[in-house]
Amino acid sequence: MQPSNRRLSAGAATAAALVSAALLLTGCASDGQSAAKQTSSGASHVKIMLTNDGSDDACALDHTSAPAGPITFTVDNKSATGISEVELQSDQRILGEKENLAPGLKPVSFTLTLDGGKYTVYCPGGKNENIAFTVTGKATAPKTGSVQTLLKQGSKEYAGYVDDQIAGMVTGVAALKTAVDSGDIDAAKKAYGQARPFYERIESDVEGFVIPGTKANDNAGNLDYLIDMRASNLDDSVGWHGFHAIERDLWQGGAITAGTKSLATELQKNVNTLASLAKKLNYKPEDLANGAAGLLEEVQSEKIKGEEEAFSHIDLVDFAANVEGSQQAFEYLKPGLKKIDASLTKQINTQFDKVNAMLDTYRDPAAIGGYETYTPALKARDANKLSQAVQALQDPLSRLAEKVATAQ
């Protein structure tokens, strides 16, 4: 048996889809069923049926055209095990979609107000992945608020959030320097814990900067390296600088030396340089989406493993900051996102709530940074739980960028 899992190339798939769409059209035209009729509620109804013919999954429409205006698409997966989502697209942009489709579940629908033009029903995994759908005439109802406008507006507001964090970081690092200079180790530890979250909230936006005049691939000029490098990834030719070198002195060394003081002075200088470079930047909606996902990757790859704060073990402080930064980016996209995919938006919301509720259980006002110390014992006990909660958020969040990039 030759399993039919070889995907058609994109070109072949389109060609095949065109043929079957044409067949479908003629088939329907002959019995006069081609265009969906508007119902009393004003919406036209189109059924999208997913079936398996014994060897292949296929996607079929009961009507391949409808008059302009509100159109309700109802998706019913009868037996197509390889198709789990369906989208309505125009010019590669997703206008509406349904996911989690599987045989045995009740049919689901979505309604869109469409203007005259050519559209495509996209059934990834189906024998005919793309089916042409035509809307005739002009919609009388105004089009729903422009998703693009909402997303752009959100991105603009998000830039303000980033600027606030940068300002907080500058103040926090100045306080850290003052405490280090005073020689008071407890005050310095506390200031360290207060300064850290600002950088972690916006890490994915600020990690790409170099000191003006230096090369992109030279760590000596790489601000992320100079500010946030951990012991595990040191570049010997450049040495150790920044937050974590100070962390080592405070916790492992247990003393503030002349070296600690010069590290703090240098950190302040680099943070100020970063602030001048990263302020007043413009972000595209997909930058926010990618950044939100990037921050969660940081959580998974560093914080949960306890690698970020190897001496102070305040990993949960950074963890919470990464999550907050990620959620902020998401919140600014949300007004537009809701219009693109309300269920995904809700799903991400729910998972953020779960992660936050879980983080709340680790709050400890007495601890540095406000969260329990992530000791090896705590890590052994809870790392798995933390990781799975973040993973459950990461999966839906990783689909944001595509949604946002293809939004109308």
Added chain:
Amino acid sequence: MTDARQPADDPDSPRAGEHVSRRGLFAMGAGGLVVGALAGVGGTMAAHALEPDDNGEAVDASVSYPFYGTGHQSGVQTEPQRHCVYMTFDVDPGTTTSDLQTLFARWSAGIAQLMAGRPVGVVQPSRASAVAQDTGEAADLEPNALTVTLGLGPALFDDRFGLAAKKPKLLAELPALPSDNLEESLTGGDLSLQACAEDPQVAYHAIRDLARIGRGTVSTRWTVMGFGRASAGAGQSTPRNLMGFKDGTRNIRSDEEFEKFVWLGDDEEWMSGGTYQVARKIQMDIEIWDADRIGDQQDVFGRTKSVGAPLTGTAEFDTPKFTEVRHGEHVIPQNAHIALAAHENNGGIKILRRSYNYTDGINQYGQLDAGLLFITYQNDPDHFARLQKKLGSYDRLNEYISHIGSAVFAIPPAPEPGHYLAEKLFS
């Protein structure tokens, strides 16, 4: 099920028409593939290369089993494939009953795809910013006789999902059993998936992609990667477990035995055609066992090592005579593994053993960390418990093994086309 090759309407019959009996193909001559003999076995060779597996038997990667409409789920009566990945899951806090329905429906569709050798979704999406639905590592591999079996744990029927009234009659956590040495991190689970295939990557891919589909609804709990089947189906020669003994000689084989000891009857409502699964992770003290003299090893099991004959016989399938006494002593010691486990000495009880060898590498003492992923199917989990109560107390094997993982699950029947596993649970 007395013959390896079943008619097409048999639930466990391979779909591929050109499937060839594996029994003895390569054992018959000096590795000679005798065409006449092949035809005699009843298969057309077609273009499939049959490769001898570790038992000197042929494996046909193109074999696939149907998922829908088979009555029983596959992976139980199916003749054991060579590899198996077993994983249990917990349902995440906050999950709703309808989330659970979606999960079962998506898992069912996914399993149907995987068993047919197809990906669970698009491997390489056309848009660069899209995330692939299938992870892709099995994209060029054939179905490899993959079966995926879903199990529902006792805790699923607590008050979380309103399913308490539907709880299968005999589903309950196993009682504490003698010699239990269970580790919390290797026990229980709301759900289980058993993925067995002739190719380990096919089995692993199935579990990986199903776990991925489940994310946000379920979290992984514990897993064992089984290699090398340690039980025999109807048409198979008996393989060996890591203690070097043939395992599965007196296993359940015939359809009649399956009806009597494994499958639930028609009076079980939504569980009719289902069964119960018990999974135990049993660690072996490999080094200590290897240092034991052969006479003692044979007394531990009550069988010879090479042939696998009962100590009262000469051939593997000779019926053991548990009462035979020589020089005033039982020839098969009364505390030998088979003497304690045999149906003759347990009121006729039989269970289906469908085990796999496993290894976890090297333990903290530098010893080989390996054992048996012991999976059984029976129409009453207490049948397992009754045997283990006895074995855990008296079995000579206890000196060399330790039960470290455990779980019990109800195995619902297979869905009809257009439906999903355990769908009736929600109606």
